[in-house]
Amino acid sequence: MENALLLIVPLVAGYVLDLVLGDPDHWPHPMRLFGHAIAFGERNFNHGNNRIAKGALLASSLVLVVYFILTLLNNAIYGLEWLFMLVNSIWVYYGLANKNLILEGRKVFQMLETRGLADGRVQLSRIVGRDTSQLNAQQIRTAVFETMSENLSDGVVAPLFYYAIAGAPGMMAYKMINTMDSMLGYRTPRYEQFGKFAARLDDVANFIPARITALLMVLVTGSARGLQFIFKYGNKHKSPNAGYPESALAGILNCRFGGPNVYHGVLVDKPFIGEHDRSIRSEEIKKVSQINQLVCLITIALCCIWFVIL
Numbered sequence: 001m002e003n004a005l006l007l008i009v010p011l012v013a014g015y016v017l018d019l020v021l022g023d024p025d026h027w028p029h030p031m032r033l034f035g036h037a038i039a040f041g042e043r044n045f046n047h048g049n050n051r052i053a054k055g056a057l058l059a060s061s062l063v064l065v066v067y068f069i070l071t072l073l074n075n076a077i078y079g080l081e082w083l084f085m086l087v088n089s090i091w092v093y094y095g096l097a098n099k100n101l102i103l104e105g106r107k108v109f110q111m112l113e114t115r116g117l118a119d120g121r122v123q124l125s126r127i128v129g130r131d132t133s134q135l136n137a138q139q140i141r142t143a144v145f146e147t148m149s150e151n152l153s154d155g156v157v158a159p160l161f162y163y164a165i166a167g168a169p170g171m172m173a174y175k176m177i178n179t180m181d182s183m184l185g186y187r188t189p190r191y192e193q194f195g196k197f198a199a200r201l202d203d204v205a206n207f208i209p210a211r212i213t214a215l216l217m218v219l220v221t222g223s224a225r226g227l228q229f230i231f232k233y234g235n236k237h238k239s240p241n242a243g244y245p246e247s248a249l250a251g252i253l254n255c256r257f258g259g260p261n262v263y264h265g266v267l268v269d270k271p272f273i274g275e276h277d278r279s280i281r282s283e284e285i286k287k288v289s290q291i292n293q294l295v296c297l298i299t300i301a302l303c304c305i306w307f308v309i310l
Helices: 003-020 030-045 051-077 080-096 098-114 117-124 137-184 196-221 224-233 243-253 285-310
Strands: 257-263 266-273
Touching: 003 098, 003 137, 003 196, 003 285, 030 051, 030 137, 030 257, 051 080, 051 137, 051 196, 080 137, 098 117, 098 137, 098 285, 117 137, 137 196, 137 224, 137 243, 137 257, 137 285, 196 224, 196 243, 224 243, 243 285, 257 285
Parallel strands: none
Antiparallel strands: 257 266
């Protein structure tokens, strides 16, 4: 039980810190350090021949470095329980993106309602990779829900999944994988070869968490349609993982996601997920926010149970 507490206390403390503080823009964050390391590697190695191999070497090296540095740090402080729990609480706090994901989604809806379409597009551009300059109000709301469902997996369930498997080092190694995919995983002339390994690594890392996320979304809402949509549309998405939480939410809300969108100047013909092409109402952001909160809370509880029975 004592060993379990060394994992449970940081998990709960990190969750509470995220719930209270979120991720203020002006605060230091390891993801920014990760981003600088990725950008440095990309600038120096993404040229000439063997770009796929160079990208694979960079991606593997960065993930391993993060994992081993944090493992060495944890081993060094393991005997000091209070310090171990404090340090790992901070890592869990940095590894979770639950509150900010919800806040950013709410901000888009608020901006759209109070300031209009142009400001709604700008606010949306903070959280999506697609071109938002031509989107209408319905497309903006749809994009928010797609992003909140997909990032419920990437930013909440997946980090907690890897914390359950390998503690804070595993959690932060996953965050490096996910950050690399967000920076390099594009099918453009610049990134397609160099970022191929990072993108595939992210696909593998998110395979199980994405499906767990979708099932938890159905569980907290009791939506039979959501479960049907997971099996009907989950594998229709171009991503092997994003379609599952998106399908669950489309079924829960009985709406339609997907369709063509422009990413970094390239038109991507994404398939539709769902059948009912209805208007998304402004108040529905409350329900989606509640789903995200409940899924996060249940995942925390499941992790705690896992640590106790280990």
